[in-house]
Amino acid sequence: MARIILITGATRGIGRELASQLAANGDTVLLSGRNLDAATKAAGEIGGNVHPIQLDTADQASVEAAAKKIEADFGHLDVLVNNVGGIFDYAQQASNADLSVVQQALDINLFSTxxxxxxxxxxxxxxxxxxxxxxxxxxxxxxxxxxxxxxxxVAKAAVNALTRNLAAELEEAGITVNAACPGWTATDLGGEGGRPVAEGAASVRYVVDLPANGGTSGFYQDGKTHAW
Incomplete structure (x- = not known):
């Protein structure tokens, strides 16, 4: 039975490639982005059972509207992939970091998730x-x-902490929560020198495809457990 999978930030990069891989596998993919036109374009180019969804992870009203639409159109959701992230502040050090940049990183990585x-x-x-x-x-x-x-x-460490906290809370409800590490990938965020986007997306897909008894509260990269 095809799964219904929502991917945030899926109009480009790892999110888009993951949507393509999952659609090719026969899943129903809800490809979301802040801009509905961009999401619609990406979904059309991928083809298959891919549906565009307007979802701005920074906007509570947008997120709630997307949840209502998914419930109305599909009835349930099998997998949520929180893919949105950003702010790779390579020029900073913790001792003198611009805290407004830190706040932005927390907003886009932690609070969006x-x-x-x-x-x-x-x-x-x-x-x-x-x-x-x-x-x-x-x-x-x-x-x-x-x-x-x-x-x-620090923002990604916070995402990891949230992952483990949610995993412990939701285990009794039968909902697993895991983290995926795509590695350094040649996206707009990763820049030149990273590995192909298809490989980064495949690392995330491994976690999406874990068997039902695959467990919860795990952190994986390329099919192997990563240190928390």
Whole structure:
């Protein structure tokens, strides 16, 4: 049975490629973006069972409207992929970081994930064995934390913490929550030198495709467990 999968920030980069891979697998993909025209264009270019959804992860009203639309049109949601992220502050150090940039990083990485998850939970609860996949980064690993990109690193570490907190809370409800690390990928955020977008998306897809007994509260990169 085809799954219904919502991907945030899917008009380009890893989100779009993930939508393409999942659609090719026969899933029903809800490709969301802030701009409906861009989402519609991307969905049309991918083809298959891909539906554009207007969803601005920074706008509570937009998120709630998207949740209502998904419930009305599809009845439930099997998988939520919180893919939106950004603010790779390579020129900063924690000791002198511009805290307004840190706030932006928290807004786009942590609060977008949290906001969308809260809104989509009622539709996820209507599915059997629903799952949430939060796109994180090796830079968010506390165990491997190093200097540099402080806003991005701290924001992704917060996403990891939210992942584990939600996983513990929702396990009894049968909803799994895991984090995926796509690695350094040649997207607008990652820049030149990263690996192909298809490989980064495949790393996220592995987590989307975990078997029903695959567990919860995991952090994965390329099919292997990553250090929290």
């Amino acid at each position: 949290w906001r969308v998850t809260q809104a989509m939970l009622p539709v996820l609860r209507k599915a059997q064995g629903a799952r949430i996949v939060n796109v994180s980064s090796e830079r968010g690993s506390i165990e491997q934390m190093a200097a540099g990109v402080p806003a991005y690193a």
